[in-house]
Amino acid sequence: xxxxxxxxxxxxxxxxxxEAIARGALDAGVNFYAGYPITPSxxxxxxxxxxxxxxxxxxxxxxxxxxxxxxIIGGSLAGAKTMTATSGPGFSLMQEGIGFAKMxxxxxxxxxxxxxxxxxxxxxxxxxxxxxxxxxxxxxxxxAIVLYPNSVMESYELSIRAVNLAEKYRTCVVxxxxxxxxxxxxxxxxxxxxKIKIIxxxxxxxxxxxxxxxxxxxxxxxxxxxxxEGYRFHVTGLSHDEKGFPTNKAKEISLMMERFRKKIExxxxxxxxxxxxxxxxxxxxIFAAGITARAAKEAxxxxxxxxxxxxxxxxxxxxxxxDAAVKKYLGxxxxxxxPELNEGQLSLELKRVMGGIWNYEIRKTKNIVELHKNSGExxxxxxxxxxxxxxx
Amino acid sequence: xxxxxxxxxxxxxxxxxxFPHVWCSGCSNGIVLGATIRAIAELGYKKDNIAMVSGxxxxxxxxxxxxxxxxxxxHGRAIAYATGIKIVKxxxxxxxxxxxxxxxxxxxxxxxxxxRRNIDMTVxxxxxxxxxxxxxxxxxxxxxxxxxxxxxxxxIDPTFDICDLAIGAGATFVARTTAFHAxxxxxxxxxxxxxxxxxxVEIISACPVIYGRLNKKGDAPAMMKSMKExxxxxxxxxxxxxxxxxxKQKRGIFVNKIRPxxxxxxxxxxxxxxxxxGRE
Numbered sequence: 001x002x003x004x005x006x007x008x009x010x011x012x013x014x015x016x017x018x019e020a021i022a023r024g025a026l027d028a029g030v031n032f033y034a035g036y037p038i039t040p041s042x043x044x045x046x047x048x049x050x051x052x053x054x055x056x057x058x059x060x061x062x063x064x065x066x067x068x069x070x071x072i073i074g075g076s077l078a079g080a081k082t083m084t085a086t087s088g089p090g091f092s093l094m095q096e097g098i099g100f101a102k103m104x105x106x107x108x109x110x111x112x113x114x115x116x117x118x119x120x121x122x123x124x125x126x127x128x129x130x131x132x133x134x135x136x137x138x139x140x141x142x143x144a145i146v147l148y149p150n151s152v153m154e155s156y157e158l159s160i161r162a163v164n165l166a167e168k169y170r171t172c173v174v175x176x177x178x179x180x181x182x183x184x185x186x187x188x189x190x191x192x193x194x195k196i197k198i199i200x201x202x203x204x205x206x207x208x209x210x211x212x213x214x215x216x217x218x219x220x221x222x223x224x225x226x227x228x229e230g231y232r233f234h235v236t237g238l239s240h241d242e243k244g245f246p247t248n249k250a251k252e253i254s255l256m257m258e259r260f261r262k263k264i265e266x267x268x269x270x271x272x273x274x275x276x277x278x279x280x281x282x283x284x285x286i287f288a289a290g291i292t293a294r295a296a297k298e299a300x301x302x303x304x305x306x307x308x309x310x311x312x313x314x315x316x317x318x319x320x321x322x323d324a325a326v327k328k329y330l331g332x333x334x335x336x337x338x339p340e341l342n343e344g345q346l347s348l349e350l351k352r353v354m355g356g357i358w359n360y361e362i363r364k365t366k367n368i369v370e371l372h373k374n375s376g377e378x379x380x381x382x383x384x385x386x387x388x389x390x391x392x
Numbered sequence: 393x394x395x396x397x398x399x400x401x402x403x404x405x406x407x408x409x410x411f412p413h414v415w416c417s418g419c420s421n422g423i424v425l426g427a428t429i430r431a432i433a434e435l436g437y438k439k440d441n442i443a444m445v446s447g448x449x450x451x452x453x454x455x456x457x458x459x460x461x462x463x464x465x466x467h468g469r470a471i472a473y474a475t476g477i478k479i480v481k482x483x484x485x486x487x488x489x490x491x492x493x494x495x496x497x498x499x500x501x502x503x504x505x506x507x508r509r510n511i512d513m514t515v516x517x518x519x520x521x522x523x524x525x526x527x528x529x530x531x532x533x534x535x536x537x538x539x540x541x542x543x544x545x546x547x548i549d550p551t552f553d554i555c556d557l558a559i560g561a562g563a564t565f566v567a568r569t570t571a572f573h574a575x576x577x578x579x580x581x582x583x584x585x586x587x588x589x590x591x592x593v594e595i596i597s598a599c600p601v602i603y604g605r606l607n608k609k610g611d612a613p614a615m616m617k618s619m620k621e622x623x624x625x626x627x628x629x630x631x632x633x634x635x636x637x638x639x640k641q642k643r644g645i646f647v648n649k650i651r652p653x654x655x656x657x658x659x660x661x662x663x664x665x666x667x668x669x670g671r672e
Contacts (some may be wrong), residue, residue: 032476032480034475034476038668044630053658053662054665054669055663056662058479058658059479060475060479062472062475062505063472063502063505064501066469066472066500066516067469067472067475067502067505068472070465070466070469070472070473070475070476070502071472071473071475071476071479072476073465073473073476074445074465074472074473074475074477074480075462075476075479076476077463077476077477078477078480078481078484079480079481080480082476095467096466097469099464100465164484181620198451225471226481227443227461227463227477227481227484228440228443228461228481228483228484229439229440230440231461232439232440232459232460232462233460233461233462234406234455234462234463234464235462235463235464236463236464237464237466238464238467243408245408245409245410245456246456246464247592251639262594292494
C-alpha cells in the first residue's frame, strides 16, 4: 500500500496547508472525523481516512455536511476528540449543528477552507468572505471562537490550538483557512510531540447523582462526562438547566446565556492571539488576517525600505475580535489599511471598535482605508504598497 | 414472555422534574415508551450502556423521561448523531426515537443512509401521520385526501410506506405494528434490539387531539379500535382482495436478515491494517 500520507516526522518536510491542519489535529488527539467532500478542503478528509484507522481512530464519510457535524457532536458526547472540515457552502449547512454544539457545550472543531461565494461561487479560488458567517452563522446569541492562520506551519499550530480550545471551553471552535493557504506547500519543521501542549478532557470524579453537565459557575477546563460511563446525563438543544433538562424559567435561561457569554468574556486573554509587526513606531497600520496578511507583510517590508513608517497588526484569533489590542495598537495611527478578500467584513468590525475612540478621544486619526477584492484573486503586495503610498 | 411489572418500569424513568410529560391525553407515545422499556427490562440491558437519541417532534421528547444516556438532537438528525455515538462507543446500545416527519421528511437522507450502512442501531419510529408538535401540518405519511392545517382542502401528496423505504435502502430488520398491539410492539422492539445491524420498528400511533380531530377519527379509543381493525397481520392482509385492501395496512416483521454491519466492517479494516503493520 502506498504511504503517500505518512510523514517522516521531526525533519523538515514539504507540506500542504490542508495536510498541516490534519496533521495538527491528529497530534492534538483527534480520534474521530466525519466529513463530506468539498473543494478546497477535501485533502483533510483524505488524510484522516488514511491515518485514523491506522491509529485506532474512527473515520466516516457521511451523506452530507449536516450529517457530518451531527456525527462529530455525537462522537464528542461519546468521548472522542472530533473534527470535520468543509468550505463555504458546506459550512452554511453545518450552521445548525454548530449552534447545537455551542448550545450543548460539546467540544468539536469545524475547519472552513474559504472559497469564493456567494452560493457555489468559486470552488477553486480563495476568499475571506466567511469571517462574518463564522461569527454569526448560527441562530441565537452564541459564543464564537474562530482562528485563522497565515502559513502552513501556523495551520498546524492553530489546528492543535483549535482542538485544545474546543476541549477546554467546551464549544465548537472554527478554524478558518482559505483555498490558497490550504493548497500551497511550504517547508515546515514539526515540533517534537513531547513539546506540544495538549489539553485533554477531564473526567468527573464525583458520584453520578451530584453530577451537573452544565454547572452554574464553571472553571475551564472543567470535568465533563461522556456517554456510557455511568453519568447518564441529558443533552438537548432546548434551553436547559444545570442538569441539561429543558426549562422555560427565565432565571435558568439567563444563567445559561450568561455562561455562554462569560466563557468568552472572562477568558478572552487566553483565547485571543495577535501578531504585531513593526507596529512600535508605525504611523500607518495595516490590519489583515490569513493569506492577505502575508501580502501585507511583504508590503510593509517594501515600504520600510523606502522609509515609510508602516506596521501590520494581524489577528490569529478572529473571534472574539481583539478589541483591546486594536485599541492599543491602532488608536493613534494616522490611517489604517484593511485589505481583505471580501467586501469589508474585518473593517466593519474595526469601525465598530475604532468608532468610539475616534469620535471621542483621538480625533486626529483620519480614516480606515478599505482594500477589497472578491473576484477570486489575491491582493498583491504591490496593491497594498500602492495604498500605503496613497495614504502617506 | 415474562411479565414486566409497572414497578420495574419505574426503575428506568427519571424522577427529577420531568413529569408530567408533554404528551396530550390519548397519545400513543406513552404506550411505545412502555413497550420500549419493557423490552429493555426483559433483555436486562444496563442503563449506563444505553444511548437514546431523538430528533424533534412529539415522539422525540421521549429521551428526557428515561434514565439513560439521552440526547435530544436536531430535527431529522437523530440517526446522524446516533451514528457518531455508535462509531465512537460500539459497545453501547444505541436507540433512536423518531417520528414520521422527523425521520422521513427532514431526516430522510440520514434515514436511508443509516439503513444503507447497516450500522447497528434500533430506530423506533412512531408514525402518527401528522406534525403534532407544530399543531397539525401534513407529513409524508398523511393519507391522501386527509385534512391538516396545511392541507385545508385535503392532502394531494402521495405517502411514503416507511417500511418499504427502509427495506429499499437496505435495513436488515424491518417491522411494523401499532400502539394498539402493545405486546407485539414490545416483542418487535426486543427482536430489533437483539438484531445486529440497522433495525426499524414502525409503530403506527394515534394522535386523537390533532390528527384525529382534524379528520373526524373520533377519540382515542375509537382510533385504537381503528388500528386494531385496519392494520392486519401480513398473512391476513395478503388474503384480501385489492378492493378490501383499501385503507388497510399490514403489520409484522417484513425483513430479518444478516448483512455485513458497518462497525464490524470497520473493525475488520483496522485489524487488517494492524496485520499489515505487524508483517512490516
